[in-house]
Every structure is written in C-alpha cells, then in structure tokens.
Amino acid sequence: MNDRIKIKETQLLSDSWYVLNKVTFDYLRKDNTWETQIREVYDRGNGATILLYNTERKTVILTRQFRIPTYLNGNTDGMLIEACAGLLEKENPEDCIRRETEEETGYVLKDVRKVFESYMSPGSVTEILYFFVAEYSKDMKISDGGGLKKEQEEIEVLEVSLDEALAMIDTGAIKDGKTIMLLQYARLKNIL
Known part of the structure; x- marks a missing residue:
C-alpha cells in the first residue's frame, strides 16, 4: 500500500466491453499537502x-x-x-x-x-x-x-x-x- 494515496470513490462509467471507472483520490504531494485528483481508468485486463x-x-x-x-x-x-x-x-x-x-x-x-x-x-x-x-x-x-x-x-x-x-x-x-x-x-x- 502507498500511504500517499487515499481512494475516496470509484464510480463505474462503463462495463460494456471492458471496465471504465472514474476514480477520485487524495494524493499527498511532496510539500505534505493533500490534493484531490480525479482520473478515468480503463481496465481491459493484462x-x-x-x-x-x-x-x-x-x-x-x-x-x-x-x-x-x-x-x-x-x-x-x-x-x-x-x-x-x-x-x-x-x-x-x-x-x-x-x-x-x-x-x-x-x-x-x-x-x-x-x-x-x-x-x-x-x-x-x-x-x-x-x-x-x-x-x-x-x-x-x-x-x-x-x-x-x-x-x-x-x-x-x-x-x-x-x-x-x-x-x-x-x-x-x-x-x-x-x-x-x-x-x-x-x-x-x-x-x-
């Protein structure tokens, strides 16, 4: 686990072909401030x-x-x-x-x-x-x-x-x- 990452929410956007999620997370920056980030993540397997x-x-x-x-x-x-x-x-x-x-x-x-x-x-x-x-x-x-x-x-x-x-x-x-x-x-x- 990475102490600098806190997943706040994972929202399923699509699972029609593969899985597309919208992930909201907090990220601890080098200056020790937390920043909320949002990314779409596509999971199609390995x-x-x-x-x-x-x-x-x-x-x-x-x-x-x-x-x-x-x-x-x-x-x-x-x-x-x-x-x-x-x-x-x-x-x-x-x-x-x-x-x-x-x-x-x-x-x-x-x-x-x-x-x-x-x-x-x-x-x-x-x-x-x-x-x-x-x-x-x-x-x-x-x-x-x-x-x-x-x-x-x-x-x-x-x-x-x-x-x-x-x-x-x-x-x-x-x-x-x-x-x-x-x-x-x-x-x-x-x-x-």
Whole structure:
C-alpha cells in the first residue's frame, strides 16, 4: 500500500466491453499537502505479445488486422501491422501467448522466452503487457492462422525480414508500440 494515496470513490462509467471507472483520490504531494485528483481508468485486463523469428531465414512473423481506434484517429484504412498478441484469459502469460500464436499465426511453439514487461499507457489504462520472443520454423505451422471467427478476427499473417520490418517503422507502415519495442529488442539483442 502507498500511504500517499487515499481512494475516496470509484464510480463505474462503463462495463460494456471492458471496465471504465472514474476514480477520485487524495494524493499527498511532496510539500505534505493533500490534493484531490480525479482520473478515468480503463481496465481491459493484462496481455501478452510475442515476436516470432527465424534465424536461418532472418525473418519475423507479424500480423495485419483492422483496428477501429486507429481508423477513428486518422489511419486511413484502419489496418495495423502488429506482433501477435492477446489478453490473458485467466491464464498465465506464457500459456496465453502460446494460445494466441496458434490462433493468429497457425504456429505451435516449442520454446518461448519472456524478455520484459511494460505498462503501455499508464496514464489511463491498467494493462501490463508481457513480452516474449520465440524461434519458429516451417514445421511448427499447423494451420493458416487468421484468428477466431467467434472473436470477429480476420488476421493476415506476414513473414518479412527483420530489416524490412525495421524499415517499416521508419516509413510509418508499423506504428504499433508493442511491435516497435519487440523489433528494436531483436535488433539490440542481435537475435537475428
């Protein structure tokens, strides 16, 4: 517990898709005065993401799918290139990312390695994201992937070279934060 925080009220604003609360709290400032603050906090659960890479081919697997928030914010067609990811569904992050990888890309992974975790938008979203990497090979592919119809997913699987993916950051073709972080991690750690 943090002695500098006193939650005064939590008001539910929405629980239609995920949970949006309005939180009123007192915060003890460094000058020892209490200040009342109000924030809206979006709780969508925690998630996991992974960069699949092939050392022999020097390639990575990415996905492309429609994202309504990006469309509403000026992304002309709403399509976003991303690393495979998903929300934890009462499972641990490693089990989640294995499941999501198979659903989205069609690959069944042998070994995954957690590399770090990060809050992606801590000013308003509670989610912590667990980042993984894993090597893939053609013999691990058991389906076309594409996501689950019951989750209204229509995901395109992309295989590109790491250099091409990094260049896509420079051109703006890749704008997704988690994907940029994983691609930069791959470059910094020389995994390919």
